[in-house]
Each structure stands twice: as structure tokens, then as C-alpha cells.
Amino acid sequence: MEIPEVLEIKSIKNENWKTKTFFFDKKIKVEPGQFMMLWIPGLDEKPFSVSFDSPSGLTIAKVGPFTEKLFQMKEGDKVGLRGPYGHGFELIGRNICLVSGGCGCAPILLLAKNAKTKGMNVTSILGAKTKNDLLFVDEMKKYASEIIITTDDGSFGKKGFSTEALKELLNKKRFDCVYTCGPEKMMKKVFEICEDSEIMLQASLDRYMKCGFGVCGQCTIDDIRICKDGPVLDSNQLRKLIEFGVFKRDKSGMKNYF
Amino acid sequence: MTGKLEVDIIGLKLKNPTILASGFLGVSGKMMKRVAESGAGAVTTKSIGIEARNGHTNPTVIEWGFGVMNAVGLSNPGYKNFGDEIKVAKESGVPVIASIFADNPENFVKVASGVEEYEPDAIELNISCPNLKKGEKFGQIIGKSPELSHDVVKSVKKNVKLPVITKLTPNVNDIKIIAESVEKAGTDAISAINTLGPGMIIDIETGKPIMGNRFGGLSGPAVRPIAVKCVYDIYEVVKVPVIGIGGIISGRDAIEIMMAGASAIGIGTAIYYRGIDVFKKVCDEIIEFLDSHNYSNIKEIVGMAHRD
Numbered sequence A: 001m002e003i004p005e006v007l008e009i010k011s012i013k014n015e016n017w018k019t020k021t022f023f024f025d026k027k028i029k030v031e032p033g034q035f036m037m038l039w040i041p042g043l044d045e046k047p048f049s050v051s052f053d054s055p056s057g058l059t060i061a062k063v064g065p066f067t068e069k070l071f072q073m074k075e076g077d078k079v080g081l082r083g084p085y086g087h088g089f090e091l092i093g094r095n096i097c098l099v100s101g102g103c104g105c106a107p108i109l110l111l112a113k114n115a116k117t118k119g120m121n122v123t124s125i126l127g128a129k130t131k132n133d134l135l136f137v138d139e140m141k142k143y144a145s146e147i148i149i150t151t152d153d154g155s156f157g158k159k160g161f162s163t164e165a166l167k168e169l170l171n172k173k174r175f176d177c178v179y180t181c182g183p184e185k186m187m188k189k190v191f192e193i194c195e196d197s198e199i200m201l202q203a204s205l206d207r208y209m210k211c212g213f214g215v216c217g218q219c220t221i222d223d224i225r226i227c228k229d230g231p232v233l234d235s236n237q238l239r240k241l242i243e244f245g246v247f248k249r250d251k252s253g254m255k256n257y258f
Numbered sequence B: 001m002t003g004k005l006e007v008d009i010i011g012l013k014l015k016n017p018t019i020l021a022s023g024f025l026g027v028s029g030k031m032m033k034r035v036a037e038s039g040a041g042a043v044t045t046k047s048i049g050i051e052a053r054n055g056h057t058n059p060t061v062i063e064w065g066f067g068v069m070n071a072v073g074l075s076n077p078g079y080k081n082f083g084d085e086i087k088v089a090k091e092s093g094v095p096v097i098a099s100i101f102a103d104n105p106e107n108f109v110k111v112a113s114g115v116e117e118y119e120p121d122a123i124e125l126n127i128s129c130p131n132l133k134k135g136e137k138f139g140q141i142i143g144k145s146p147e148l149s150h151d152v153v154k155s156v157k158k159n160v161k162l163p164v165i166t167k168l169t170p171n172v173n174d175i176k177i178i179a180e181s182v183e184k185a186g187t188d189a190i191s192a193i194n195t196l197g198p199g200m201i202i203d204i205e206t207g208k209p210i211m212g213n214r215f216g217g218l219s220g221p222a223v224r225p226i227a228v229k230c231v232y233d234i235y236e237v238v239k240v241p242v243i244g245i246g247g248i249i250s251g252r253d254a255i256e257i258m259m260a261g262a263s264a265i266g267i268g269t270a271i272y273y274r275g276i277d278v279f280k281k282v283c284d285e286i287i288e289f290l291d292s293h294n295y296s297n298i299k300e301i302v303g304m305a306h307r308d
Helices: A065-072 A102-117 A137-141 A162-172 A184-196 B029-037 B083-090 B105-116 B146-159 B175-184 B221-237 B251-259 B270-274 B278-292
Strands: A005-016 A019-024 A035-040 A044-053 A056-061 A078-085 A095-101 A121-128 A146-151 A177-181 A201-204 A232-234 A247-249 A255-257 B007-009 B012-014 B018-020 B042-044 B061-063 B068-070 B096-100 B122-126 B164-168 B189-192 B196-199 B216-219 B242-245 B262-267
Touching (some): A035 A065, A044 A078, A044 A102, A056 A065, A121 A162, A137 A146, A184 A201, B007 B262, B029 B042, B096 B105, B105 B122, B146 B164, B164 B175, B216 B221, B221 B242, B221 B251
Parallel strands (some): A095 A177, B042 B096, B096 B122, B122 B164, B164 B189
Antiparallel strands (some): A005 A019, A005 A078, B007 B012
């Protein structure tokens, strides 16, 4: 069955000025990178990646009317959840590097936690526009042995993009795998850097979704269904894509170029 | 795939009788190509209209335990923005059917003529979608009326050279009357059924209908016996070939609806239950049945349920 299960919001945590985590009193068995469809009854339903697994939590940035409504909701209010859906990240090797931009840190945090549990060595690059947009700096400290922070305006950490930090880092360190989630333009750049350095990448992509379970075809990138075959794709898959970083389809199916 | 599954229908040569039904995965050309590579004998695009449409708000597609309910609401980028998708789908080598919809004969002709330039192998007229908003005159508003259905088919047939398939709704008192009417208007084939209903599912915690559009059309295993009966009825009254669609999950289901009179079959919801390679799985199961029952060709079973 793929029907939303209605649950009370157990607690809400403010993460930064535009980001909150919504916790639920339900154990969801999830791989980092998998997502849930969150239904606001009578309004709409959208996909969000899982950022916490015990208790289960979704970390969400306010970006439009749906999230605005969600941000008005309080503990005890009811929303629907279905999932988890999709194919998540796979932990490979001993030394890994996580590159996240803005709210893309949501699935990356859970990945970092699992990597630490498995005894892996985690390096984290957290990028954001400004100091105020940074997410999960303290949480990431629990799991990463090294954290590099970049802000576009230099208000915290290194001034510049997370991709530049990655390039510098790869000049002096080797990783078994790089993992990324963030704006697609950023991820495309991360992919190019990893290709140049011959390092395997796993990236979590995003497309407009409808069914979430692989039948409607709305969320395709090339011949990949982001909801079912993705959202996490590896370098072997990314290499074949011509739409990656080029365009995404809106809810009518029209191509919107980045 | 062996020759015993080959089907000739409205001038199209299908390597096997399985066709990707409209509304599933047909948003992009590359995805349709993948479906063809996964074993489909032909693919049908998502229904294309005159202008870009966002469709209904989510939830638009759910699975309720006995099948899928959808109210996608004819989202599409408009026929002017769909040429590339058909071109790419055609690279697969299997016939590509362009599904189209509009609210009156003039607009149907406009979309059909526009789509014809992209050189699909056939056009399917969607006069059977049940997911309408108040006041909309698309889909089953047309398909429930023998007169409106007739006028749409006749206008399109007069203006395009491609073979035309007309997709019927089961949500009528007597599907035979509609079938006769579209055959008289010149349709080259009939596909049946579009989704049943619409139906509604209410979340009892909040008291709210789950679908964004409150209701949605039903597909999948729960509707299969209705699809079989509709195909059986249509086969009795028309000479044009019938494409059977509705809850076909396995080779057994495909054989059943072909015995009811279908020359080919549509597959959609089964992708949820068995994956994109369901087309190959169904074909393998059909062959197994034909071999174990000493049929040399799939054509032998078409309409078998009507014989004495």
C-alpha cells in the first residue's frame, strides 16, 4: 500500500532561520538518501529526505507555499507520511568525504552518522550562502573527524564555494568515495572534480515527483526514475546522463533549463 | 522473443502484444525507450493537449491495496513541446503511439495534426480520462456520449493520415453503443478501458479525501474483470481490433483479455507490482502458456471466449 499514514508531529526543532526539523514518533527503517512523501491534508504532498532515524525526522527549508504552511504547524498537528522510497547512499571503503550545500545536508547528516557507527573516517565540507544559512555544524562535529565550512560571502569559515574546498582537499588527500547533496549546479561541479581526480561519487538528485514509486514517469532524468532508481546515483550512472545539470522537468513535464 | 507473439494491428508490426499504456512513464522519450528495451511491443505517450497543464496537486498517484488510484489530471507540456520526446522514443524501433486529448473536435484536430508532424506510428484519442475539474469538457465527458465521441473521431480521421485508436471509458451504461459509434466514425482500433470511477479514499484520521483532486480513477487488479467484460462486449459489436487494458499483471491476465477479444494488450499499473521488465515477464509467461497448450501462435486465442 502506498497511502499516507497520518501521524502527529511529535516535536519541532529550529535549525536555522529558514530550516526546521519535524520529528515523528515512528520508527522508520531508512537508508540515508531515501525520502518520504509528506502530505499536508487538503493541501499538497512533497518529497523530503530523512535526516534523523531515531526518532524519525525530516529537515525542511521554507521555500514556498507548501513549506510555509508546514512551518505554521505545531506539535500535535497531523500530517501524512508514506515511504521511505528510493535507493539511498551506499557506504564504501574507510575514508569518505561528504560535500553538502544548504539544505542538502539533510540526508548527508544521517549518512555521516551511519559512517561513524561503521568506524569510517569522515571528512565533511559544509557549504552555504552565508553564516545564517549553515546547517548541522554542531551535529556534524559528532561524526566527522574534519569539517571544512565555506560561505559564499565569507561570513563564516572559508570564503567561496564548497566545490573549491573539495578541489583543494583532493590535492592533498585521497578518499574511497565522495558523497554529495545540494543544488544541482553544485553537484555537477562536484562530479566534474571527482572525475578529474578519478574518485567515485554518489549524488542525491532531485526532480518534481508525483507517485514516488516508479510508475508515473514525472521525475525522470534521462531514463532514470529519481523516485525509484534514484535519488542517489553513482558516477557510473551520472556519466551517462545528458540532462544532469542541464534541465529538469516541471510538473507539466516541460523542460526548465538551469 | 519468438515469432509466435508477433501481432499486426492497424498496420503496425508489434514483436509482441504488450503495449505501454498511456499515463505510465510516457513523459519522456528516453524513458519510453527504456520501456521498449525492457520488452514492450509498443509504447504510448502520456496524453498530450493543446497547452501546458500542471495537472492536479499531489497526492496524484497512490496504491490502495487492490490497485492504483490516480488523479494526475492530464499534466503535459503541450503538443508544441513534445516533438523531441516522440523522436527519442522512436529510436527504440518499436511503434510509438501518441495519446492526445482536447475538449472539442476542432482542438482534437489541432493537436492531432500537430503531433502527426512528429511522425508517431499511431494516434490514440483519450476521450475517457475521469479526472476532471468542475466545468472541464475533456476525457470521459466526451467518451460517455456516443454523439460527441463520434464527432471527435470523425474530425480527426478526416484530418490525419495516421491510424487512430480510440480509448474508451468503462464508466458508461453500455460500452457497445460507444464502440459502435466510434467505429462508424472511422476509428481504426479501440482501446479499453481507461480508469474506472472515479473513486475516493478518505483518511479517517483527518476526515479528508487523500487525492489532491479528492477523487481518482482506478486501475490495477481490482478493475481487471471489468476490463475483460468491456473487451468481450466491444468484440461482439465491432470489426476493428481491440487493445485490452486494465489490471493486466501476468501472462495469465493477458491471455484472459485476449480470449475476450483483445488483439494486443496495454500494461501500466503492473509496473508497480513487477517492475519495468514486466513486459518481458508477461511475454515469457504467454509463451509458456502457448507452448504447454499446443498453440502455435498468439492469434489463435484472440476472441476464443466467444466461440461455441
